[in-house]
Amino acid sequence: MKFYKISRELMEPSTMLKAPFHSIRPMRRTVFNHLFAVVYTIALLFLLYHHGFKLLSSTTFPSFFISISMFISDLLLAFLWFTAQGFRIRPVTREVFPENLEEMIDKKDFPAIDIFICTSDPYKEPPIDIVNTALSVMAYDYPTEKLSIYVSDDGGSELTLFAIMEAAKFGAHWLAFCRENKVLDRSPAEFFRLQETKNSKTEKIKTMYEDMKRRIENVVENGKVAQYITSQQEHEAFSPWTKTFTHRDHPTVIQVLLESGKDIDVSGHSMPNLIYVTREKSITSPHHYKAGALNTLLRVSALMTNAPIILTLDCDMFSNNPRTPYNVLCYFMDNSIRPKLAYVQFPQCFHGVNKNDIYSSEMQRGFHINTKGMDGLTGPHCMGTGCFFMRRALFGGPSAMLQPEMPQLSPDHVVSSPIRSQHILELAKIVAGCNYEFQTNWGEQMGFRYGSLVEDLYTGYRLHCQGWKSIFCQPQRAAFLGNIPISLLEALNQVKRWAVGHLQFSFSKYSPLTFGIQAMGGMSLDYIQYGFLPLWSVSITIYTFLPQLTLLNGIYIFPKVTSPWFFLYAFLFLGAYAQDCLEFLFSQATLRRWWSEQRIWLIRGLTCYLFGTLEYLMQILGIATHGFNVTSKAVDDEQSKRYYQGLFEFGVPSPIFLPLATAAIISFAAFLYGTMLVLKGGNTEDVFVQLFIAGFGVLNCLPIYEAMIIRTDKGKMPTKTTITSIIIASGLYLAAFLMLQI
Numbered sequence: 001m002k003f004y005k006i007s008r009e010l011m012e013p014s015t016m017l018k019a020p021f022h023s024i025r026p027m028r029r030t031v032f033n034h035l036f037a038v039v040y041t042i043a044l045l046f047l048l049y050h051h052g053f054k055l056l057s058s059t060t061f062p063s064f065f066i067s068i069s070m071f072i073s074d075l076l077l078a079f080l081w082f083t084a085q086g087f088r089i090r091p092v093t094r095e096v097f098p099e100n101l102e103e104m105i106d107k108k109d110f111p112a113i114d115i116f117i118c119t120s121d122p123y124k125e126p127p128i129d130i131v132n133t134a135l136s137v138m139a140y141d142y143p144t145e146k147l148s149i150y151v152s153d154d155g156g157s158e159l160t161l162f163a164i165m166e167a168a169k170f171g172a173h174w175l176a177f178c179r180e181n182k183v184l185d186r187s188p189a190e191f192f193r194l195q196e197t198k199n200s201k202t203e204k205i206k207t208m209y210e211d212m213k214r215r216i217e218n219v220v221e222n223g224k225v226a227q228y229i230t231s232q233q234e235h236e237a238f239s240p241w242t243k244t245f246t247h248r249d250h251p252t253v254i255q256v257l258l259e260s261g262k263d264i265d266v267s268g269h270s271m272p273n274l275i276y277v278t279r280e281k282s283i284t285s286p287h288h289y290k291a292g293a294l295n296t297l298l299r300v301s302a303l304m305t306n307a308p309i310i311l312t313l314d315c316d317m318f319s320n321n322p323r324t325p326y327n328v329l330c331y332f333m334d335n336s337i338r339p340k341l342a343y344v345q346f347p348q349c350f351h352g353v354n355k356n357d358i359y360s361s362e363m364q365r366g367f368h369i370n371t372k373g374m375d376g377l378t379g380p381h382c383m384g385t386g387c388f389f390m391r392r393a394l395f396g397g398p399s400a401m402l403q404p405e406m407p408q409l410s411p412d413h414v415v416s417s418p419i420r421s422q423h424i425l426e427l428a429k430i431v432a433g434c435n436y437e438f439q440t441n442w443g444e445q446m447g448f449r450y451g452s453l454v455e456d457l458y459t460g461y462r463l464h465c466q467g468w469k470s471i472f473c474q475p476q477r478a479a480f481l482g483n484i485p486i487s488l489l490e491a492l493n494q495v496k497r498w499a500v501g502h503l504q505f506s507f508s509k510y511s512p513l514t515f516g517i518q519a520m521g522g523m524s525l526d527y528i529q530y531g532f533l534p535l536w537s538v539s540i541t542i543y544t545f546l547p548q549l550t551l552l553n554g555i556y557i558f559p560k561v562t563s564p565w566f567f568l569y570a571f572l573f574l575g576a577y578a579q580d581c582l583e584f585l586f587s588q589a590t591l592r593r594w595w596s597e598q599r600i601w602l603i604r605g606l607t608c609y610l611f612g613t614l615e616y617l618m619q620i621l622g623i624a625t626h627g628f629n630v631t632s633k634a635v636d637d638e639q640s641k642r643y644y645q646g647l648f649e650f651g652v653p654s655p656i657f658l659p660l661a662t663a664a665i666i667s668f669a670a671f672l673y674g675t676m677l678v679l680k681g682g683n684t685e686d687v688f689v690q691l692f693i694a695g696f697g698v699l700n701c702l703p704i705y706e707a708m709i710i711r712t713d714k715g716k717m718p719t720k721t722t723i724t725s726i727i728i729a730s731g732l733y734l735a736a737f738l739m740l741q742i
């Protein structure tokens, strides 16, 4: 059996074509990676042997406890290191040549694109952001009659509908302005932020934008739209929002705000279709969060436009390049790869990241480095946003199409009625109903898959298992730019949700450990790595507390500096760190950003991975349920100032900070105690490794000490958290003291 499957068609440039649309190049570091992996594996085997030996020779309970803990910790680290090698099997880089595409294919033969924008809470996701996202794609440099924008509002909010109506009106000016002035930044907010040249035309459109923004922000602040509703038509649009309408219980509302061919912009060009959808919700029916919202849009759009290509976007991810669809077509229009190509994924890129990216929001490893590794095998994982799908891929495997329950929903169906037709709107309401999916294949074999809070990763994975491929497209200029959480709590809660989602995925009946390996061989390693990410918490927690607590009790658990085993530890630590760091630097990240990433990795291990795992366990035991806690994109000015100063934002007490603060205290105490021992002329040989680990912890915890002791601003560590963690740290020390005396 082949260890890993590389799809040849996806590997070669489109040689069939005289002027290729795209090319691919394996990365040069691959050979080194493979050699290093062999050496590292041998070192790991030695380490496990060393642990086995220590375990067998433990005679007392404390020594057995320490040996088994270190063994488990290193075993998990070895497992996670091994699965991470999946990303190093064959990393590749790609290039696209859209100029060749335009030369060879007539624009009128370009496929239509349906763009899905998801939002779910007008207070956490400011409607003005959605407007910017919508306008940035409505203004794509693409035949407008082939573009349809569907906004899914899971918050069921009239405030959002109001904002989208405003976008439709302002769009008539904005689209014409962009076309006439060949604007590159087609999100108005971004354009005006960067705008350098001032002339009367830009000033005029800027005033219009500011007026619109004020109106939208006013309605959000007042919580109602009434003051701006003038026409009868608008009154009717908002009529579903009766007293009984709540965001968790309400009927479907579908509003066609723009119809291509009928609505024109101020220069007389056709506008794209723009449709607002809030699906029916009922407290008694599951709605499957974003995956459910996307499936509703899949059905509604099938009835209205049924474009063969779909772009999924989160409301905060605006388009940063109007020519992005051309990059995508370089792959979708290549007949040699199209039959098996499910999606083209752009990396998630963000604006407003601070200098050293303190929360590692850029996710350099997850969104850039690893993805290139996956791209050389079956393809990148799906990241939920900035992903262009072939509609067909969501209906069965490449060679066996799954027909939906209604023929009009099939990707083959040809739409013949205008989108405002009464019968289409009526049918659309039915397919957006909250019980529509009952006893159908939706979410299980069709559309976006249910069962994991990381519906993006899970859906991409299921498609890969079915034999579909995907492609990673990473042009120089980011295709999309999104917002990032600027408070530590928000950043950790986001990853905690992912951790729960990863575990749901790993322990599902489609686990990458069993089903995945059978379906896609070595590529499954990559998914195992993601699915079991929360396991880092076990090793990181052990390494954060055990060496330090034992050091404080005068017990040395690592080899002496003079022992050959010490060199093994040194090699394993430095080797993994150096390789990780080099990969970052090759990926054009700075050393400081790499440091932030390794620090946040430790922080996540102690906080969100741990809490996520606990939440997942509680869910399995039926003690708690949890949902999709949407990340807040609302910005607080003071918080944002602190973020740009590079300060960690704690502020409000949260249990999730406790392990972090406790670890900081214990590392500091151990480091101090160890240093004292050494200064007093103690045996440095024995103390060294534990002192080093404590010192490394202290170095990583510098911003935490600052937040605990020095800072006085609102984002400092809450005193309550500091006191509680001092108590926990003392308790842990006492427990260790008592246990180690046995």
Ligand SMILES: O=c1ccn([C@@H]2O[C@H](COP(=O)(O)OP(=O)(O)O[C@H]3O[C@H](CO)[C@@H](O)[C@H](O)[C@H]3O)[C@@H](O)[C@H]2O)c(=O)[nH]1
Pocket (backbone or CB within 6 Å): 118, 119, 120, 121, 125, 152, 154, 288, 289, 290, 293, 313, 314, 315, 316, 383, 384, 385, 453, 454, 455, 456, 494, 497, 498, 501, 628, 629, 630, 631, 632
């Ligand atoms: O019931 C829900 C919950 C969320 N969303 C939307 O889902 C998107 C992502 O939510 P967000 O809170 O921004 O999550 P992130 O963690 O930032 O998102 C990442 O992780 C998600 C999976 O957890 C993916 O869906 C996203 O594409 C990916 O960017 C947003 O547009 C939400 O409005 C819904 O439409 N319905």
Ligand SMILES: [Mn+2]
Pocket (backbone or CB within 6 Å): 314, 316, 631
């Ligand atoms: Mn998001």
